[in-house]
Amino acid sequence: MTPAPVPTTVKCLVWDLDDTLWDGAVLEGDRPVPFQEAGSALRTLDERGILHAVASRGDRARAMAHLTEQGLADLFTVEEIGWGPKSEAVRRIADALGIGIDTVAFIDNDPLERAEVSAALPAVRTYPAEAAGTLAGLPEFRTGQVTGESRQRRLLYRREAERRRAKESYAGPPAEFLATLGLEMTVRRADEADLVRAEELTVRTHQLNTTGRTYDMAELRALCDSPSHEVLVADLKDRFGAYGTVGLALTEQRGDTSCLQLLLLSCRVMSRGVGPALIGHLVRDALAAGRRPTAEFVPTEVNRVMLVNLRFSGFEVLSRTGDTLLLGHTGASPQPETAGPVRVVTTGTQARR
Secondary structure (H helix, E strand, O other): OOOOOOOOOOOEEEEOOEOOOEOOOHHHOOOOOEOHHHHHHHHHHHHOOOEEEEEEEOOHHHHHHHHHHOOOHHHOOEEEEEOOOHHHHHHHHHHHHOOOHHHEEEEEOOHHHHHHHHHHOOOOEEEEHHHHHHHHHOHHHOOOOOOHHHHOHHHHHHHHHHHHHHHHHOOOOHHHHHHHHOEEEEEEEOOHHHHHHHHHHHHHOOOOEOOOOOOOHHHHHHHHHOOOEEEEEEEEEEOOEEEEEEEEEEEEEEOOEEEEEEEEEOHHHOOOOHHHHHHHHHHHHHHHOOOEEEEEEOOOOOOHHHHHHHHHOOEEEEEEEOOEEEEEEOOOOOOOOOOOOEEEEEEOOOOOO
16 A cells, blocks of 8 residues: 655644634734633744744734734744735745745634635645644644754744845845855764754755655664765855754765765755855865766756756756656866855865765
């Protein structure tokens, strides 16, 4: 029997407020206390690194004042409060966070509102308000081990909102704005402390992902110990602060080639030029070891941008086996580590001879 597919992990749960998060309507003068089950779900999922957002009808100022009064405002990353269709609010939330719509969930007490969202955005999972107490036990809300990265995820997204506001107020072209960020990426071999986050990245990251393969901690530990493999992680920071660990690369040495079996980057850094910077480092590393860089790629509905990154970095298609493409580097010299908007810093990542 074929096992049931594992549901895509929810990255953001979007909440209605009145009669969903609390019992009452703030606009009508109520000062409702949040349902106990809803408050528990908010904090449990936040601890796991699942973001919270608001898509609710009402007056924004009054709703936000009540969220603040109840000590909940800091738990929400994006708030869409007004009178338009909930589906449009949910779509704007996904765009603001830079996440796929299939990683968004929506909870609302009104079946008509849930139906409207489902009709406009079929990939969004919807739940009735009374299900709040059960959400943490559902497979799509389980994220594996809680990491330091997950505990601060909403803070990372808030920094991203600061960057977005700075970009919107910048008068020059986007490339010039990137140069003002002072982006620095550190690439290093993964160690035991990195394995929880590395596993999380393989499960959560879909758009900037070459193969979509997932690895648990035991598999990653074995690959770190393997003399023919190398597991690298990439940390990123800029003048606004740290992004955390945003990238993972798994390579296998096969004779005179170095094959990239998995390369992924958090969708939070999609517009930062980090893809070409990390690929360029991997190419330089392989060439310095006397090996030709190759890469495996498995096309999905959402990862074409990663193929574009590989092609612009000098890779061409060599062959296809089933769903897997094998690409090889043409041998053209990549840009130096200091070129482009991202400065690359390495710590003991020379390819194994």
